[in-house]
Amino acid sequence: MTVKIAKSWHFNKRPKNMIESDTFVLKELPIPPLKDGEFLFKTIYLSLDATNRVWLSDWDIYMEPVHIGDPMRGFVFGQIIESRNPNFPVGRYAAGLHTWSDHIITNGDSFDLFPVLDGLDLAETFAILSVAGPTAHVGLHEIGGLKENETVVVSGAAGAVGTIVGQIAKIRGCRVIGIAGSDEKCAMIVNEFGYDAAINYKTEDVTEALGKLCPDGIDLCFENVGGDILDASLTHMKDFGRVVICGLISSYNSSEPVPGPxxxxxxxxxxxxxxxxxxxxxxDIMPDVLKELASWVANGKLKMPTHIVDGLEAAPNALNLLYTGGNTGKLLVKI
Amino acid sequence: MTVKIAKSWHFNKRPKNMIESDTFVLKELPIPPLKDGEFLFKTIYLSLDATNRVWLSDWDIYMEPVHIGDPMRGFVFGQIIESRNPNFPVGRYAAGLHTWSDHIITNGDSFDLFPVLDGLDLAETFAILSVAGPTAHVGLHEIGGLKENETVVVSGAAGAVGTIVGQIAKIRGCRVIGIAGSDEKCAMIVNEFGYDAAINYKTEDVTEALGKLCPDGIDLCFENVGGDILDASLTHMKDFGRVVICGLISSYNSSEPVPGPxxxxxxxxxxxxxxxxxxxxxxDIMPDVLKELASWVANGKLKMPTHIVDGLEAAPNALNLLYTGGNTGKLLVKI
Incomplete structure (x- = not known):
């Protein structure tokens, strides 16, 4: 084994609001020899996602939380560098849900081999196909029942999921309005990702703006934020409209109870x-979802801006960018 | 024409919270002669429903609100006493959505003839079949997708809709827990309407009580109340559970914005x-719904307590009973 030590972030102290300097501690641990069925994975990109913060809360959440002392959980992309598992041969790329570590030993349970798509860099492929793309696709279709020619409103529109939601809704022939947190983000989603209009929630009255932009109401609201932003959309929903709650990022850092809309x-x-x-x-539906996403990527219909932070050491501070609007598109840590 | 004058309540001044003495004014107006296609309807029972208060608000609601100066809208049951409409012959009972009036001239647009069921008094038939029964049935099945053997929680369980929801859920083989506002109401829904358990929200911690009564979680929450009560149920929902929002009566009298759960x-x-x-x-589905409700009534599976107030003059004050928990079962005004 050429690599002897793996570095990984461990959950140290529950944060009250934002991630703090003592929320995680970086540990260096020796890498044990591979057993039959295992492989050694070298992390290339760590995905930072809004839901990471939820895993650190003391709420009753949708899966096992990360407990104090545990290595921090995250979606990772990388390469297999040693293997005693024939399904994961050396040299292939893979992605999985594991830990904030630069090297991982695993039997592959939560990993899948990852395609290399012509003309697309690995970061963008991972950014689209690992979490954000499937989330946008399933949210719009399975959960939201998207139909052609509908009016769709997306909050967190310049985020990883939001940029994909807008592009898919446009592929489906919908009118799409995005809500984002700066004029630059608003310009980007309109000029680069096909949004029909954008609202800067920091400078505009979102309720008023939505009323003007959606005079006949909203068919589908794809919600990533919650709070006032969700209230603005709820105000303008059409009769029998659908609201997809993908994220409520405005509340994830709060240690106080947060009122609903x-x-x-x-x-x-x-x-x-x-x-x-x-x-x-x-x-269960992921193979079909990934196939359609990959086809859109291949023919240039789907793209993703990436915001890449350097080094595993930078991961804890970088996570806060998601809650301050500091990132545009998919936030990744390059290991 | 034997009746010359109709009395009806008109909306006079928007209430801030509860209905006040000047919210409505009683007017006496001459009854014009019948035209072809019209009939004269003598109101026997006026239904008071929580949503009546919503019609008086300045919210953007689900139908045309009642405007200041308009006669107050309500569900009515009565008898046809003169007719120039062959579909509504003299002597037949009918029910419709019209006004708080003792006599009504109408072409029958929002009226239907009403069945007389053997062994059931007219008040109870009207109470079950006019609004509460269909609301409970459609809410549980069409909206909530009720399945056998599920755990169902009902708020406002001793109200008109709540008593029916519990009985239908029991017919469907479910376990049903009700939330109500007094020990008497709790005893009634368990002893008379088949609820498996009841929680008095005025004396018990509802969240804690639901946790004990539903250790495996709630499949379906049928919500009539909102506020803290809804929060208690949301806390204990099963993964992939369904919440049917039938009413949010706890907020209907508020002139301030009310936070969501x-x-x-x-x-x-x-x-x-x-x-x-x-x-x-x-x-569109009402004929089938009414047929099933009537069959349950006929074979004694469905009954309804009625709370009857005397005289059209009493209607405005009686409406407040819905928001103070002053009624048990269906609140009717006998004209």
Whole structure:
């Protein structure tokens, strides 16, 4: 074994709000020899996702949380550098749900081999196909029941999931309005990702702006943020509209109870269907979803901006970017 | 024409919270002669429903609101006493959505003839078949997708809709827990309407009590109340559970914005589907719904307590009973 030591971040102390300097500690541990069925994985990119913060909370969440003392969990992309598992041969790329580590020994349970797509760099392929693309696809179709020619509103529109949601909704012939946190982000999603219009929630009254942009109401709201932003969309939903709750990032850093939307009564007034979802539940349809996403990537219909931070050491601070609007597109750590 | 004058309540001033003495004014107006296609309807019972208060708000609601100066809208049951409409012959009973009036002239647009069921008094028939029964049936089946052997939690369980929801869920073989506002109501829904257990929200910690009564979680929450009560149920929903938002009565009297549920995040954590509905949208399936409800009534599987207030004059004050928990079962005004 050429690599002797693996570095990984461990959960040290529950943060009250943002990630703090003592939330994680970096540990160096010796790498044991491979057993039959295992392989050694060298991490190339670590994906940072809004839901990472949820795993650190003391809420009753959708899966086992990360406990104090555990290595921090994350989606990783990398290369197999030693292997005693014939399904994961040396040299192939793979992606999986594992830990914030530069080297991983695993039997491959939560890993899949990863395609190399012509003309696309590995970061962008991973950014689209690992979490954000499937989340956008399943959220729009399986959960939201997207139909042609609908009016779709997306919050967190310049984020990883948001940029893909907009592009898929355009592929489906919809009118798409994005909500984002700066003029630069708004310009980007309109000029580069095909959004029909964008609202800067930091400088505009979102409720008023949505009223003007969606005079006939919203068919489908794809919600990544929650709070005031969700209230603005709820105000303008069409009768029998659908609201897909993908994320509620505005509340993930709060140690106080956060009220739900003040326009909750519109579930009745507009007869809405509001559904939350988690992409990990939809493994059964993932082959078809990935096939369609890859075809769109191949013919240039789907692209993804990446925001890449350097070095495993930078991961904890970088996670905070998701909650301050500091990233545009998919946030990755290059190991 | 034997009756010369009709009395009816008109909306006079928007209430801030509860209905006040000047919210409505009683007017006496001469009854014009019948035209071809019209009939004269003598109101016997006026139904008071939680949603009546919504019609008086300045919210953007699910139908045309009642405007200041308009006669107050309501569901009515009565008898045809003169007719120039062959579909509504003299002597027959009918029910419809019209006004808080003792006599009504109409072409029958929003009226249907009403069955007389053997062994059941007219008040109970009207109470079950006019609004509460269809609301409970459609909410459980069409909106909530009720399945056998599920755990169902019902708030406002001793109200008109709640008593029917519990009985239908029992007919479907479910376990049903009700939340109500007094020990008497709790005893009634368990002893008379088949609820498996009841929680008095005024004396018990509802979240804690639901945790004990539903250790494996709630499949379907039928919500009539909102606020803290809904939060308690959201806390204990099963993964992929469904929440039917039938009413949010705890917020209808508020002139201040009311926050949505604090456990809104559980839409994601438990991957919930939350749907609001209004019974008026479901006219297409009403014949089948009414047929099934009537068959249950006929074979004694479905009954309804009625709380009857005397005289059209009493209607405005009686409406407040719905928001103070002053009624048990269906609140009717006998004209």
């Amino acid at each position: 003040y326009m909750f009564r519109n579930l009745i007034m507009r007869r809405l269907t509001v559904r939350g979802f988690v992409i990990l539940d939809h493994a | 604090y456990m809104f995040r559980n839409l994601i954590m438990r991957r919930l589907t939350v749907r609001g509905f209004v019974i008026l949208d479901h006219a």
